[in-house]
Amino acid sequence: MPHSRNASFWWAIASVLVAMVVIQSGASLAKTLFPVIGPEGTTALRVGFAALMLSLVFQPWKKWPAKQDQKALWFYGISLGGMNLMFYLAIERIPLGIAVALEFTGPLAVALLSSKRKLDLLWVALAMAGIGLLLPWQTEATALDPLGVALALGAGACWAGYIIFGQKTGGALHGGTAVALGMAVAALFLFPIGLVSAGSTLFSWSVLPFAFAVALLSSAIPYSMEMVALKRLPAQSFSILMSMEPAIAALAGLIILAEQLSLLQWLAIFSVIAASLGSSLTAGKKPVTEVVS
Numbered sequence: 001m002p003h004s005r006n007a008s009f010w011w012a013i014a015s016v017l018v019a020m021v022v023i024q025s026g027a028s029l030a031k032t033l034f035p036v037i038g039p040e041g042t043t044a045l046r047v048g049f050a051a052l053m054l055s056l057v058f059q060p061w062k063k064w065p066a067k068q069d070q071k072a073l074w075f076y077g078i079s080l081g082g083m084n085l086m087f088y089l090a091i092e093r094i095p096l097g098i099a100v101a102l103e104f105t106g107p108l109a110v111a112l113l114s115s116k117r118k119l120d121l122l123w124v125a126l127a128m129a130g131i132g133l134l135l136p137w138q139t140e141a142t143a144l145d146p147l148g149v150a151l152a153l154g155a156g157a158c159w160a161g162y163i164i165f166g167q168k169t170g171g172a173l174h175g176g177t178a179v180a181l182g183m184a185v186a187a188l189f190l191f192p193i194g195l196v197s198a199g200s201t202l203f204s205w206s207v208l209p210f211a212f213a214v215a216l217l218s219s220a221i222p223y224s225m226e227m228v229a230l231k232r233l234p235a236q237s238f239s240i241l242m243s244m245e246p247a248i249a250a251l252a253g254l255i256i257l258a259e260q261l262s263l264l265q266w267l268a269i270f271s272v273i274a275a276s277l278g279s280s281l282t283a284g285k286k287p288v289t290e291v292v293s
Contacts, residue, residue: 012232016241019222024096024249026217028256031091033210037198039088042211044187044194045202047084049215051187054180054223063177065169072168076178077185079161085190086155093148095259097250098134101272102149104246105131106156108272110163111279119282123275130271133264179223239280243273 033042055061065073083103090099108127112120131153134144169178195202246269253259261269 008232013237013241015225017244019225020242020245020248021252022217022225023222024100024245024252025256026214026222027087027091027096027249028252029210029217030088030214031096031257033207033214034088034092036204037194037201037207039092040085040190040196041194041198041202042214043081043085043088044191044198045208045211046214046218047081047183047190048187049212050219051180051183053215053220054176054183057220058176058180060177060180060184065181069169072165073178073181074185076162076165076169077182078189079158079165080182081186081190083155083158083162084186085193086151086158090148090151090155093145094152095250095261095265096253096257097246097259097261097269098144098265099148099152099155100249101130101246101269102134102152103156103159104272104276105153106159107163108276108279109156110160117282120279123278123282126271126278127275130268130275133268133271183219240277243276243280246273 030042030046037045087099087103090102105127108123112124112127135149166178166182169182201207250259250261250266250269254261
């Protein structure tokens with residue numbers, strides 16, 4: 001039925017948009033925990049709770065990866081953990097929307113490097129222009145913290161690794177099982193880092209409910225909604241919608257954290273969005289890698 005197909009399509013679009021709003025709201029909430037347990041402690045609890053929730057849902061112990069697939073799984077989990085830790089360390093120093101825009105350079109680089117079309121040079125130029133506008137060369141009050149910029153770009157590099165190793169891991173395992181195992185690997189090395197950084201405060205009853213909410217908003221809810229959307233949307237449509245995430249992150253930062261951006265910074269964010277959007281619109285058919293950030 002055409003009406004049923006249209007309803008399914010619009011429901012999928014709504015699912016992606018809500019997922020992006022939820023995940024950026026989770027990032028904003030996470031930032032409010034930084035003064036108490038720091039970004040390291042927040043990352044440890046967020047990834048730990050997420051690993052627990054995903055394991056309960058997908059029960060990865062029932063399908064353990066074959067020996068030849070375990071190396072890719074470890075790199076996948078390390079990339080996932082590094083992406084989360086660097087991103088939280090970045091948003092401690094720079095606004096959320098800017099960090100997301102800089103982080104987007106990772107998947108954008110993977111998409112553009114796998115293509116040999118001349119048109120993609122335009123998207124590279126747009127992305128580079130956006131990054132150039134965000135680099136901390138300004139002398140005025142809007143200049144960004146250089147370490148924050150470097151950490152956001154580092155999170156983007158980890159995101160690229162997450163995509164590459166995620167495709168290898170996902171080819172051998174069901175998507176949900178792969179993410180649950182990858183999150184568990186990330187928790188193995190992130191939790192000790194968080195414990196050393198935050199100490200016993202990590203287990204404070206005033207912190208744990210908020211950390212659980214961050215994990216729920218940043219993983220369980222958006223991941224489930226994206227799974228719904230991926231079954232109903234073409235890969236290109238999904239990628240186009242995901243291009244809006246830096247703008248949604250900037251709005252979440254403005255509304256929840258009162259993070260004001262300059263006109264130049266908004267221009268930089270939309271330059272990265274345009275590069276991602278252009279790359280998605282002109283791309284051939286390719287699989288979509290689920291995002292857990």
